[in-house]
Amino acid sequence: MIISYIKLVNWRNFRLAETEMGPRVFIVGPNACGKSNFLDVFRFLRDIAKPGGGLQKAVNDRGGISKIRSLSARRYPDVEIEIHLAEKPEQEPVWKYAIGIKQDVRGFRKPYLVYERVWKGNEQILNRPDSDDEKDKERLTQTHLEQINANERFRDIHRFFVSILYLHLVPQLLRFPEAFAGPNMSDDPFGRNFLERVTKTPEKTRKARLKKIEEVLRKAVPQLKELKHVKDEMGIPHLEAVYEHWRPKAGKQREDQFSDGTLRLIGFFWSLLEGESLLLLEEPELSLNAGIVQKLAPIIHKLQKQRKRQVIVSTHSFDLLSDKGIGGEEVILLTPSHEGTKVQLASSILEVWDLLESGMSIGEAALPRTAPSNIHQLEFVFK
Amino acid sequence: MNEIPINLVVEDSLSEAVLRKLLEVSGKRFAVGACYGHGGFGYIKSRIMGFNNAAKGTPFLVLTDLDKSDCPPVLINEWFSGQKNHNLIFRIAVREVESWLLADRNGFAKFIRIRETLIPADVENIGDPKQFLIDLVRKSPKTTLKNDIIPRERSTAKTGPNYNGRLVDFVYHGWNIRTAQRNSHSLDKTVAALSKFIPV
Numbered sequence: 001m002i003i004s005y006i007k008l009v010n011w012r013n014f015r016l017a018e019t020e021m022g023p024r025v026f027i028v029g030p031n032a033c034g035k036s037n038f039l040d041v042f043r044f045l046r047d048i049a050k051p052g053g054g055l056q057k058a059v060n061d062r063g064g065i066s067k068i069r070s071l072s073a074r075r076y077p078d079v080e081i082e083i084h085l086a087e088k089p090e091q092e093p094v095w096k097y098a099i100g101i102k103q104d105v106r107g108f109r110k111p112y113l114v115y116e117r118v119w120k121g122n123e124q125i126l127n128r129p130d131s132d133d134e135k136d137k138e139r140l141t142q143t144h145l146e147q148i149n150a151n152e153r154f155r156d157i158h159r160f161f162v163s164i165l166y167l168h169l170v171p172q173l174l175r176f177p178e179a180f181a182g183p184n185m186s187d188d189p190f191g192r193n194f195l196e197r198v199t200k201t202p203e204k205t206r207k208a209r210l211k212k213i214e215e216v217l218r219k220a221v222p223q224l225k226e227l228k229h230v231k232d233e234m235g236i237p238h239l240e241a242v243y244e245h246w247r248p249k250a251g252k253q254r255e256d257q258f259s260d261g262t263l264r265l266i267g268f269f270w271s272l273l274e275g276e277s278l279l280l281l282e283e284p285e286l287s288l289n290a291g292i293v294q295k296l297a298p299i300i301h302k303l304q305k306q307r308k309r310q311v312i313v314s315t316h317s318f319d320l321l322s323d324k325g326i327g328g329e330e331v332i333l334l335t336p337s338h339e340g341t342k343v344q345l346a347s348s349i350l351e352v353w354d355l356l357e358s359g360m361s362i363g364e365a366a367l368p369r370t371a372p373s374n375i376h377q378l379e380f381v382f383k
Numbered sequence: 384m385n386e387i388p389i390n391l392v393v394e395d396s397l398s399e400a401v402l403r404k405l406l407e408v409s410g411k412r413f414a415v416g417a418c419y420g421h422g423g424f425g426y427i428k429s430r431i432m433g434f435n436n437a438a439k440g441t442p443f444l445v446l447t448d449l450d451k452s453d454c455p456p457v458l459i460n461e462w463f464s465g466q467k468n469h470n471l472i473f474r475i476a477v478r479e480v481e482s483w484l485l486a487d488r489n490g491f492a493k494f495i496r497i498r499e500t501l502i503p504a505d506v507e508n509i510g511d512p513k514q515f516l517i518d519l520v521r522k523s524p525k526t527t528l529k530n531d532i533i534p535r536e537r538s539t540a541k542t543g544p545n546y547n548g549r550l551v552d553f554v555y556h557g558w559n560i561r562t563a564q565r566n567s568h569s570l571d572k573t574v575a576a577l578s579k580f581i582p583v
Contacts, residue, residue, distance in 0.1 A: 350440045351390070351416075358433030368417040376399055376418075379548040380555075 001085045001160055002310040003042070003278065004093055008343075009080035009100075010070040012037035015340030019332055022089040024301060026321065026362075027314040029334030030372045034341045035314040038334065039280045041081060042164050042312070044068075045097075047186070049161035054146045055101070059111040061186070065103035072340040078102050078114050085160060095120060095157050099143065112140040118154045125153055163277035169194060169267030171260040171287070191267055195255065198229055198270065199237040213269045217241075220292050221262055225250070239266065260287040268296075272303040278310045285317035293319040297326050321363030328356050331366055386414040387582055392427055392434050392445040393420045398480045400551040402446055408560055409577040416441065424448060431462050438471035442582045445471065446573075448479040455569070469583050472576060477569040481512040484550060485519075486563035486570060494557045495523040506566050517542070 007018035013034030027035045040062075047058035062068055069079050080100045084093035100114035118126035126144060133139045144150035151158045169191035173180055177192045188197065198206060206229060214227035225242045232238060239255040255263065264287050271279060281300075285293045297320055304311050315321065321331070328347030335342045346352045346366045355365035389406070393399040399418055406413040419434065420427055427447050434443050452458045455475045459467070467473060476483055485491055486506045492499040501519060509515045520532045531545035543549075564571040 351437050354437035354439060355433050358430075358436045360430060360433050364419070364430070368419045371418065373415075376396065376403065376551070379396075379545075379551055 001087060001094070001156070002089065003083055004086035004089060004091070005082075005084035006041065007080070007082040008041060010077065011041060011079055011081060012068060012070055013334075013336070013341040014038070014343065015070045015072045017341070017343035019343050019345060020329075021310075021312070021332075022330055023304060023308075023310050024297075024330050025310070025312040026297075026326065026331045027312065027334065028316070028321070028331060028367065028370050029341070030336065030370050033334040033336045033370075035334060036282060038332075038343075039166070039282065039312065039314060042278065042280055043166055043189075045081070045083070045161045046164040046166075048143055049145050049158050050187075051162075052186075055111060055113070055143050056141060059101070064109070065101065065111050068101075070340050072338070080114075085157065092121070093119075095154065097145070097154070097157050099145075110141055112137075113143060116143050116145070118144075118157065120154065160277065163275060164280065165271060165275055165277060166280040166282075167191065167267055167271040168282035169264055171258075171263040174263055174267075175256045175258075194267060194270075195237045195239065197274075198239070201274075209270060209273045212273060213266055214241075216269055217262065217265065220265060220289075221259075224253075224262065227266075261289065261292075264288065265292070272300065272311075276307045276309050278312065279304075281311065281313045283315055283317075284313060285315060285320050290319045293317055294322055296320050297323040301325070318363045318367055321367060322361045324359075324361050326362045328352055328362060328366070331362050333366060333369060335369070386412045387442065387580070388416055389413050389442045389444055390416045390437075391418040391420075392430075392443055393418060394423050394427065394447060394480075395421060395547060397547045397550050397554070398446045398448075398476070400554040401480050401483060402444055404554050404558065405560065405574065405577060406444070409574070411578065411580065413577075424450065428462060435463065435466070435468050435471050438468040442470040442472065442580070444577075445473045446480065447473075447475055449475050449477045449569075450479065472580060474573045474576065475569060477507045477567070478509065479512040481516045481550075482506045482509060483563060483567055483570045484553060484558060485509070485512065485516060486565075486567035487557075487559045488566065489562060490557050490559045491553070494553050495520055495528060496525055497522050504566055507568060513542070 002023055003021055005018070005020050008014045009016055027038055029035055044058055047053045047061065048055050059065060059068065065079065069077060078100045080098070082096065082098035085095040086093045096119040098117045101111050102114050104110050104112065113128060116126060116128040117124060128144065129140060145158055145161070166187070166189050168189055173190050173192040174194050180192065188194070210227050210229060217224050217227060223244045225244060227239065227241045230238050230240045240252055242250045243253045244250045268281070268284050271281070284296055300311050300313065329345055331346035333344045333346050333349070335344070346362060352365045356362065391399060391402050393402060403415060406415065424447060427445065431445070434445060437443065449455060449458065455477065458475060459473065485502055488499050488502040488504070492502060497519060501522065503509065517533055520529055523529055528549060530543065531549045532543040534540045534543055560574065564574055
């Protein structure tokens with residue numbers, strides 16, 4: 001299943017935004033327009049649905065409703081999210097899920113539901129608040145989505161949300177997890193415990209994946225060979241590879257010696273090979289050479305096709321978007337305005353359409369539109 | 384009067400600044416949307432029909448350097464084979480956009496603090512304006528300016544490390560277009576084209 005449509009009201013940068021989505025989506029826009037906040041909607045839904053999660057936790061982990069709500073929100077301060085799930089792109093949705101959230105004006109200032117609605121096909125099977133909610137308002141502090149005995153009739157949606165994966169691997173965190181004190185973030189979005197994730201994978205699967213990754217690395221980082229998962233004498237897991245150099249006996253290197261680019265490539269491929277659910281990738285181009293970045297889009301396509309999974313990527317990279325196989329309907333353009341960030345499919349913009357038609361890549365046709373309007377004055381700052 | 388939305392296509396940030404400044408003083412209210420290009424002359428040439436196609440909707444303003452080509456009409460013929468869209472304003476700087484800056488002889492001389500007479504009046508006949516400009520700056524007493532504009536000794540770079548930045552600054556804060564128009568025919572025609580432009 002894929003998320004085929006999303007509508008946001010008052011969610012962070014987005015006062016009112018809606019867009020269709022296909023199996024592969026690229027989110028582009030200037031700095032601070034809300035690319036990460038757009039991806040965060042999907043993490044938010046996962047945080048509601050996952051075990052140990054729930055509406056209260058998902059909102060509180062984000063600093064409360066006031067942090068989630070759009071700054072441009074005015075008269076209708078409810079935060080609303082609607083999502084359609086379809087088997088394939090351009091098909092009628094099999095499921096629709098919609099929630100509206102508000103915060104208590106007084107007292108504990110808890111977030112509570114304004115509504116929670118579920119449709120199976122065209123039939124609405126949940127419409128809260130219902131009579132039980134009217135009797136006991138406290139019930140509105142929890143979604144049915146997060147409760148196993150209440151979400152039985154739409155378990156598919158629950159499963160889909162729970163299995164959403166996000167990775168934005170920060171090499172320094174992976175190399176020196178102990179240097180960054182503090183509690184682990186749930187679901188390890190930044191790869192601090194990436195090695196643990198690798199270790200917990202059944203051996204056969206793990207070996208198969210590492211072998212695949214090694215094949216790629218051999219092309220991208222030719223000096224690296226024999227990528228392996230090993231445990232040291234203390235039982236701590238490591239990634240190890242043979243690093244060839246002029247000495248006849250090549251040296252072994254562990255993840256703390258791998259380059260940023262190598263680590264990010266490993267993380268990128270691991271997450272693409274892991275699972276079959278929606279994958280959110282944040283700026284996969286970071287630390288990578290332009291030649292590799294140009295190949296990322298077709299690689300994503302190839303690996304997602306095998307698993308029929310949806311991949312949503314945020315990017316700033318001209319090289320990534322230089323691939324002529326990326327269609328305007330796969331690119332979501334975010335444009336900041338006084339009324340919150342606008343969300344548009346690149347193909348819905350006539351001008352971009354015309355440029356694409358004449359053979360330009362989406363990077364050439366659409367990225368110039370994401371440059372901040374005053375960027376040409378940047379040079380004057382350091383006069 | 385309504386704003387005229389317009390997109391730019393340029394060779395680099397210097398020509399972008401020149402176009403923005405020209406639009407600003409054109410007497411019409413242009414609203415600049417996206418700025419395409421920044422890949423030099425070759426890029427614009429290879430994509431010009433694309434921009435021509437997109438100009439069906441929003442107007443495009445393209446600025447390119449004549450460089451070594453013979454004359455503007457020849458270049459236009461070669462690029463468009465007669466099918467230029469009305470909404471595509473295609474302008475050529477003779478020979479380079481640097482000539483347009485030098486055309487304000489008084490302003491540019493003040494900017495680098497040299498005598499005005501060191502700049503010839505017929506700027507369009509300077510064969511390699513970029514080189515000419517750099518050689519002029521060598522005569523300037525302003526060290527920081529020289530460090531920015533003149534390529535460092537034995538460097539493979541063709542310009543100094545902040546060449547465009549310095550000249551962009553001049554475009555916005557020192558360049559007198561009215562004076563420059565008198566010395567550059569191609570600039571004069573561009574100014575006229577912008578003030579006359581009505582999109583279809």
